[in-house]
Amino acid sequence: xxxPEEDVISVAPMARIPRYRRFRRIFVLLSLFVSLTPxxxxxxxxxxxxxxxxxAEINYNVSQILSNTxxxxxxxxxxxxxxxxxxVNQESFEQLSGEEGLLKAFQNLKNSFxxxxxxxxxxxxxxxxxxxxPYKLLNQNYNDKSWFHEVSLRNIYISDVFMGHRNFPHFIxxxxxxxxxxxxxxxxxxxxxxxxxxxxxxxxYNREFDAFLINKDGVLQTESVEYGPVFGKCxxxxxxxxxxxxILSQSHSNGKITVLGHSYIEKxxxxxxxxxxxxxxxxxxxxxxxxxxxxxxxxxxxxxxxxILSANxxxxxxxxxxxxxxxxxxxxxxxxxxATIGRMAAGVAHEINNPLAIINEKAGLLKDMVTYNxxxxxxxxxxxxxxxILGSVERCSKVTHRLLGFGRRLDSHREIIDLETLLxxxxxxxxxxxxxxxxQVNIKTAEQVPTLESDRGQxxxxxxxxxxxxxxxxxxxxxxxxxIDAPTHSTVSVSIKDNxxxxxxxxxxxxxxxxxxxxxxxxxxxxxxxxxxxVEKLGGEIRVSSKLGxxxxxxxxLPA
Amino acid sequence: xxxxxxxxxDDEEELVSTLTERLEFRGIEAEYAVSGSEAIAKMRTKPYxxxxxxMKMPGLSGLDLVKILQKEHPSLPIIMIxxxxxxxxxxxxxxxxxxxxxxxxxxxxxxxxxxxxxxGGKA
Numbered sequence: 229x230x231x232p233e234e235d236v237i238s239v240a241p242m243a244r245i246p247r248y249r250r251f252r253r254i255f256v257l258l259s260l261f262v263s264l265t266p267x268x269x270x271x272x273x274x275x276x277x278x279x280x281x282x283x284a285e286i287n288y289n290v291s292q293i294l295s296n297t298x299x300x301x302x303x304x305x306x307x308x309x310x311x312x313x314x315x316v317n318q319e320s321f322e323q324l325s326g327e328e329g330l331l332k333a334f335q336n337l338k339n340s341f342x343x344x345x346x347x348x349x350x351x352x353x354x355x356x357x358x359x360x361x362p363y364k365l366l367n368q369n370y371n372d373k374s375w376f377h378e379v380s381l382r383n384i385y386i387s388d389v390f391m392g393h394r395n396f397p398h399f400i401x402x403x404x405x406x407x408x409x410x411x412x413x414x415x416x417x418x419x420x421x422x423x424x425x426x427x428x429x430x431x432x433y434n435r436e437f438d439a440f441l442i443n444k445d446g447v448l449q450t451e452s453v454e455y456g457p458v459f460g461k462c463x464x465x466x467x468x469x470x471x472x473x474x475i476l477s478q479s480h481s482n483g484k485i486t487v488l489g490h491s492y493i494e495k496x497x498x499x500x501x502x503x504x505x506x507x508x509x510x511x512x513x514x515x516x517x518x519x520x521x522x523x524x525x526x527x528x529x530x531x532x533x534x535x536i537l538s539a540n541x542x543x544x545x546x547x548x549x550x551x552x553x554x555x556x557x558x559x560x561x562x563x564x565x566x567a568t569i570g571r572m573a574a575g576v577a578h579e580i581n582n583p584l585a586i587i588n589e590k591a592g593l594l595k596d597m598v599t600y601n602x603x604x605x606x607x608x609x610x611x612x613x614x615x616x617i618l619g620s621v622e623r624c625s626k627v628t629h630r631l632l633g634f635g636r637r638l639d640s641h642r643e644i645i646d647l648e649t650l651l652x653x654x655x656x657x658x659x660x661x662x663x664x665x666x667x668q669v670n671i672k673t674a675e676q677v678p679t680l681e682s683d684r685g686q687x688x689x690x691x692x693x694x695x696x697x698x699x700x701x702x703x704x705x706x707x708x709x710x711x712i713d714a715p716t717h718s719t720v721s722v723s724i725k726d727n728x729x730x731x732x733x734x735x736x737x738x739x740x741x742x743x744x745x746x747x748x749x750x751x752x753x754x755x756x757x758x759x760x761x762x763v764e765k766l767g768g769e770i771r772v773s774s775k776l777g778x779x780x781x782x783x784x785x786l787p788a
Numbered sequence: 789x790x791x792x793x794x795x796x797x798d799d800e801e802e803l804v805s806t807l808t809e810r811l812e813f814r815g816i817e818a819e820y821a822v823s824g825s826e827a828i829a830k831m832r833t834k835p836y837x838x839x840x841x842x843m844k845m846p847g848l849s850g851l852d853l854v855k856i857l858q859k860e861h862p863s864l865p866i867i868m869i870x871x872x873x874x875x876x877x878x879x880x881x882x883x884x885x886x887x888x889x890x891x892x893x894x895x896x897x898x899x900x901x902x903x904x905x906x907x908g909g910k911a
Contacts, residue, residue, distance in 0.1 A: 577871060578844065578871040579871075580871075581891070581893065582800055582803070582871045584892065585800070585803050585871070585893035586802045586803045588892075588893035588894070589803055589806035589807050589810065589893070589896075590802070592806070593806045593809055593810050593813075596809075596810050596813045596814075596896075597813075600813055625891075625893055629891070
């Protein structure tokens with residue numbers, strides 16, 4: 229009764245059969261594959277479709293804003309540049325250098341175009357001849373300034389945005405005019421950055437897009453929502469000059485789509501950058517993506533639940549059908565076996581009992597003749613021999629009657645049973661084989677084992693099956709120990725322990741499964757399955773523990 | 789005490805003749821028949837106090853013979869013997885009115901005891 233817990237198997241045979249677990253697993257996996265694959269493919273397809281549409285839309289928007297803003301900025305700059313060029317072409321140096329001339333020109337510019345902060349007239353030596361504006365810059369010399377050299381070479385110059393003496397962000401436009409004498413002068417105007425900045429605010433795109441200017445060193449020339457105030461360093465790589473073309477590029481990071489558009493502003497050092505990072509379109513895309521993810525999650529969970537429930541239900545149905553089939557097979561097998569044994573027993577009993585009766589009577593007659601004749605020679609010896617014959621006849625008679633008694637119990641009926649007597653009867657069937665193979669069979673009954681009310685015939689079946697298995701498992705000279713015990717006051721147990729070959733752990737799991745046999749073509753695989761069922765039907769329990777090479781112990785626990 | 793006449797019927801002549809001889813050893817008048825028809829013929833010529841019939845015989849079976857005997861000799865006690873084991877093991881119905889039933893091999897003492905009881909009961 230002291231089984232190592234891990235070795236003990238006490239089964240409802242169908243419920244724990246690996247076959248059903250395997251079947252269920254395969255069904256679940258296949259169903260999941262069939263249902264989830266199209267779902268995943270469709271979801272991925274729509275995900276990409278949506279992403280592509282969104283990209284196209286963002287691209288379009290960025291492109292629109294880029295091109296509109298670029299046109300506006302170029303117009304503003306071109307307008308002011310043209311105004312200054314017109315002025316130097318219409319007015320001579322002398323006209324402009326008079327007090328009235330430059331002031332008038334400045335006022336005209338300011339009134340007509342706006343954004344002009346001051347205006348200076350610089351001669352070819354870099355000296356500021358005249359200056360109209362709020363700062364004291366008259367006589368300032370620009371000869372050593374790089375912009376001055378540039379304008380003298382290229383005729384026009386537009387600067388980066390800077391603070392300078394004026395202390396607010398602005399940029400300058402300078403135009404050169406050559407005199408007839410070969411000398412030249414420069415008209416230089418400061419333009420308030422607000423002039424450009426305003427454009428970004430008027431096309432503020434609901435803060436969906438970030439648009440700003442950088443110079444060729446990547447320094448912010450206007451404020452950027454993303455990268456901060458003017459003069460800050462923009463981390464984006466400065467794009468290569470590509471004429472006035474508008475370039476779009478896309479990048480994906482952390483699930484976000486960034487579309488970046490840039491274009492050089494003609495005649496200026498400015499590069500216009502437009503990006504969508506704060507786009508509400510992106511938000512809607514993220515929402516769509518979340519919706520898709522949720523849809524997928526909920527669908528997958530629902531599908532998994534449905535498949536698992538269906539699998540459980542289906543396996544339960546199959547198991548139930550199998551159980552019915554097995555029960556039926558058991559009954560057929562059991563009935564056939566019993567009927568065969570019954571028929572054989574009746575035949576054997578009749579065929580043997582008749583000659584036995586003749587032997588009995590002949591021996592009896594001999595005994596009578598000797599008994600009734602006092603002078604019979606060797607009287608004692610003959611009587612002894614006759615008694616021996618009669619004793620043997622009686623033994624044979626017991627065997628035939630036991631065989632009859634075993635086979636005839638087709639119908640179940642309960643009676644009070646003494647387990648030791650019953651087990652001795654069962655052992656009677658294998659006694660000869662045990663004797664020939666020197667197998668020792670011991671029966672031991674613990675103290676105070678109560679009697680049992682059960683079905684004699686069925687119990688005989690159970691014990692005969694297990695003891696037969698034990699006889700088959702042990703080698704010649706093996707040992708089979710049978711212990712009758714009462715583990716609790718309401719149960720009786722019979723443990724049948726052999727020192728045979730043992731059962732592997734894998735086989736031990738399947739041992740009560742119908743059609744499981746280790747005897748190959750010699751076993752039906754129904755023996756222990758039937759045994760298990762009978763024990764269950766009698767309200768009992770069967771356990772088995774085994775170790776390969778050491779032996780096997782079956783324990784049958786029955787209600788007292 | 790054992791003053792009665794018995795007829796033993798069994799198809800196994802070796803058995804039934806020996807049994808008859810053994811009964812005679814014990815002072816019981818006994819005869820035997822090896823078939824149902826022979827038994828019926830014998831009984832029409834001589835009255836017997838008790839008959840012992842084997843259940844399984846070729847031709848007229850023990851059970852059929854019992855039915856005929858019960859019809860012709862309603863008060864005759866009948867004891868049946870069979871090779872089919874103990875009475876509880878027998879799978880055929882024992883006809884009503886049969887005094888007792890003994891499994892083969894039959895102990896002579898038990899047989900005499902049963903016959904005495906049967907005859908005594910009749911008396």
